[in-house]
Amino acid sequence: MDELLRATLREITDQPARFAAEVVQQLLLIAIIVWFGRRWLAKRLAERRSRIESALAGADAADKDSVRIREELATMPAKSAESAAALLKSAREQAEKERATAAAAIEAEARQVVEQAHKSLELEKESVRRDAAERLVGLTTDAARRYLDEMLTENERRALTQKAILAFLDQVETSAGAGKGGAA
DSSP, rough: OOHHHHHHHHHHHHHHHHHHHHHHHHHHHHHHHHHHHHHHHHHHHHHHHHOOOOHHHHHHHHHHHHHHHHHHHHHSSSGGHHHHHHHHHHHHHHHHHHHHHHHHHHHHHHHHHHHHHHHHHHHHHHHHHHHHHHHHHHHHHHHHHHHHHHHSSHHHHHHEEEEEEEEHHHHHHHHHHHHHHHOO
């Protein structure tokens, strides 16, 4: 493992421009994803803000109507005072219901937009992580293969491969035996 890391580091130091280019590509990809995500989220938030403002304007209009109705009630004769009070109470209740309904709908939509943005961002992060891991595995494998091709003869490579296969089979047998013993 030490040799593999050394070979990888040697390849990075031999070709620092290539390594730096790959790092810059990954950072650029992440920056582009974040930039597009923010643009999309900004549009959604602006649309939501306009809906909130229109809903609040409607609630304010209902509140102003309630004030207007109250003023009209003051000018009515005492006989209609009872019916006016009921009308005022009804208008206030209606305005409060509309305001509460609009606020709840807006809050639910905002939570949904933020949750969707988080999910999208997590998916993109996972994709970038997978891509980086795949590249690193490929680079490591390539570096090990090149190192072995340069340092070992064909017979030494065969012997090393055979030794690695036998060690792997021993490990599989050991883990299979431990699995059977743990299951019993």
